[in-house]
Amino acid sequence: MALWRIRATVDDRPGYLSVLTASLALRSVNILAVQVHTTEGGAVDDFLVDAPDALSEADLLAAVTKGRGRDAFIARAEAQGLADQPTRALALAGRLVHDPDGLGEALVALLDADEVRWRPAVERPGVEPGRMTLADPAGGSFEVLRPAPAFTPAEYARAQALIELSGALLSRDTPEMTTLLLPDGVELLIRPTTADDTGAVRDLHERCSPRTLTQRYLGMGRIPTDARLARLLEPSGGVALLALTGARVVAMATLLAEGDLGEIAMLVADGWQRRGIGTALVRRLIGYAERAGFVAVVAHIAADNNAMRRTLGRFGAGPVDREGSLVSVTLPLDSTDSSPATSA
Numbered sequence: 001m002a003l004w005r006i007r008a009t010v011d012d013r014p015g016y017l018s019v020l021t022a023s024l025a026l027r028s029v030n031i032l033a034v035q036v037h038t039t040e041g042g043a044v045d046d047f048l049v050d051a052p053d054a055l056s057e058a059d060l061l062a063a064v065t066k067g068r069g070r071d072a073f074i075a076r077a078e079a080q081g082l083a084d085q086p087t088r089a090l091a092l093a094g095r096l097v098h099d100p101d102g103l104g105e106a107l108v109a110l111l112d113a114d115e116v117r118w119r120p121a122v123e124r125p126g127v128e129p130g131r132m133t134l135a136d137p138a139g140g141s142f143e144v145l146r147p148a149p150a151f152t153p154a155e156y157a158r159a160q161a162l163i164e165l166s167g168a169l170l171s172r173d174t175p176e177m178t179t180l181l182l183p184d185g186v187e188l189l190i191r192p193t194t195a196d197d198t199g200a201v202r203d204l205h206e207r208c209s210p211r212t213l214t215q216r217y218l219g220m221g222r223i224p225t226d227a228r229l230a231r232l233l234e235p236s237g238g239v240a241l242l243a244l245t246g247a248r249v250v251a252m253a254t255l256l257a258e259g260d261l262g263e264i265a266m267l268v269a270d271g272w273q274r275r276g277i278g279t280a281l282v283r284r285l286i287g288y289a290e291r292a293g294f295v296a297v298v299a300h301i302a303a304d305n306n307a308m309r310r311t312l313g314r315f316g317a318g319p320v321d322r323e324g325s326l327v328s329v330t331l332p333l334d335s336t337d338s339s340p341a342t343s344a
Contacts, residue, residue: 008069023067073149
């Protein structure tokens with residue numbers, strides 16, 4: 001026997017679902033789970049079935065057609081499909097509690113999507129063939145791509161609820177410990193700094209190359225003094241965050257208060273760069289800055305620090321001022337410019 005997923009539309013009239021299930025039963029197809037999605041074009045029935053090995057995709061399509069099903073989608077399925085959609089959605093919501101930045105992966109898993117993209121433009125929410133557009137409460141839109149089967153209103157509602165949950169988790173009033181899951185499966189702990197972190201943060205600096213230190217401290221390629229590290233760990237009017245694997249710090253991000261502006265700075269160990277850590281930390285700092293009432297955040301970075309410029313660009317960073325080898329990038333804070341790109 002083999003697991004298959006079958007989705008087909010039938011007329012939303014009494015008895016039509018039984019005709020389709022009877023047609024499958026005549027071919028010894030055992031229905032393990034079923035969902036019914038109500039749409040304007042009829043009832044979309046989504047089955048997980050166990051079919052004899054001898055049956056091919058064409059045989060199942062013929063059975064669906066004979067059972068008055070149309071617009072059929074048929075594909076092999078995995079055992080995890082046995083979990084019903086409410087259970088699946090709750091499990092993904094639980095994952096977001098520990099990793100709010102894992103929204104892209106959660107949407108892919110929830111919708112069996114090929115790709116999820118975040119766009120800064122606010123687009124009209126809705127579904128169309130192969131594409132779903134979802135509103136990001138923090139501004140912008142999510143675009144979900146899946147060639148087949150066509151999205152249903154029920155799937156749209158579930159995905160939008162997941163996005164709103166992620167937004168609520170990220171907007172909590174105080175920075176808290178959370179787990180960041182990197183694309184390669186590595187988990188990092190994200191938490192605020194304390195005065196006891198001086199030794200671990202110094203170790204981070206000692207493991208960074210002179211180039212990385214120069215980009216972070218704008219020409220000063222040496223490790224800061226303990227007094228300066230202490231000020232960075234407890235910034236007045238701001239916040240500092242660490243990313244750790246075990247007891248080792250692999251990245252540090254700070255938000256310093258400059259009147260009604262917040263200044264963002266980042267240090268990521270060489271072996272951990274270009275893995276999404278900077279984006280995750282910057283997103284949290286921006287959320288804190290918004291809640292603290294800053295009108296904008298600014299980053300003073302080296303002109304050749306393209307990685308940091310790309311990271312800030314994902315959040316819609318605006319004015320860029322250059323003075324010699326120094327670039328100042330400003331991100332105004334309002335309800336439309338505070339969410340990063342999300343991809344899977």
